Amino acid sequence: MNPAARAQDMEACAWLRRPRSANYAPAEFLQCSLEEMAWLYAMHCPEPNLPQRYLSKPIHLRRSPRVRPSLLYPRHARLLDRLGQSPPSMVQLRHDLPAYASWLERDVFALYLTRAISTTAASPDLGNGSSLPAQGLDKTSAWMLDRMSRRSNTVAGDLDPLY
Numbered sequence: 001m002n003p004a005a006r007a008q009d010m011e012a013c014a015w016l017r018r019p020r021s022a023n024y025a026p027a028e029f030l031q032c033s034l035e036e037m038a039w040l041y042a043m044h045c046p047e048p049n050l051p052q053r054y055l056s057k058p059i060h061l062r063r064s065p066r067v068r069p070s071l072l073y074p075r076h077a078r079l080l081d082r083l084g085q086s087p088p089s090m091v092q093l094r095h096d097l098p099a100y101a102s103w104l105e106r107d108v109f110a111l112y113l114t115r116a117i118s119t120t121a122a123s124p125d126l127g128n129g130s131s132l133p134a135q136g137l138d139k140t141s142a143w144m145l146d147r148m149s150r151r152s153n154t155v156a157g158d159l160d161p162l163y
Contacts, residue, residue, distance in 0.1 A: 035066045035114045042110035043071075050109045057119040058087035065114040075100045079107050083117065 032040070042048065061083035065072075075097075082088060082096055090108070094101050111117040 032068075033066065036068065036071060038113040039065060039067045039071055039110050042106060042113050045106075045109075048106045048109035050105055050112060053119045054108060054112060054117075055090050058089055059083060059093070059108065060087045060118050060121060061111075061116065062118055063116055065111060065116045067114065075103055076107060079104070079111075083111075087121075 061080065064080060078097060078100065079093070082093065088096065090104070093104055093108070097104065100107070108117070
C-alpha cells in the first residue's frame with residue numbers, strides 16, 4: 001500500500017493479491033494480515049459504515065479479532081469483555097461504556113470488518129458436544145475480506161495511533 005494512501009483512497013480502490021514474484025515490500029511498509037488491514041482501515045476511515053442492524057439488534061461476539069496486540073487499545077479490551085458477557089445492543093454498549101461512546105461505532109465497525117461479531121445467535125448444540133459453525137455471518141464482510149485476498153499485504157508503517 002502506498003504510504004500516502006488515505007482511507008478515502010482505500011474505499012475506492014480494488015484489492016488484489018500481491019503477485020507471488022513480489023518477494024519484498026518497501027522499507028517504510030509493514031507486513032500485516034488481511035484482518036489487520038481491515039482493522040487499520042476501520043480505525044482510520046473518515047466515516048464508519050456500520051450496517052443498520054448493528055445499531056438496533058443485539059451484537060454477538062464470535063471470537064477475538066485476529067490482529068496483533070499492538071493494534072488493540074484498552075478500550076477494545078473493555079468492549080470485548082462487555083460483548084463476552086451477553087449480547088448487548090448499541091444503546092446498551094453506550095450506556096455500559098460511556099467513556100468510549102465517541103469511539104464505539106468505529107470499534108464495532110472494526111469488529112464487524114474482521115468478522116469477530118454478528119447479529120445472529122450462535123448455532124444450537126447438536127447434542128454430541130459439537131456445534132455447527134455460526135451461520136448467517138455477514139456476507140458483505142466476508143466478501144470484502146475475500147476481495148482483499150487471504151494473503152498478507154502491506155500497510156504504511158507511519159499510521160498515527162488512535163486512543
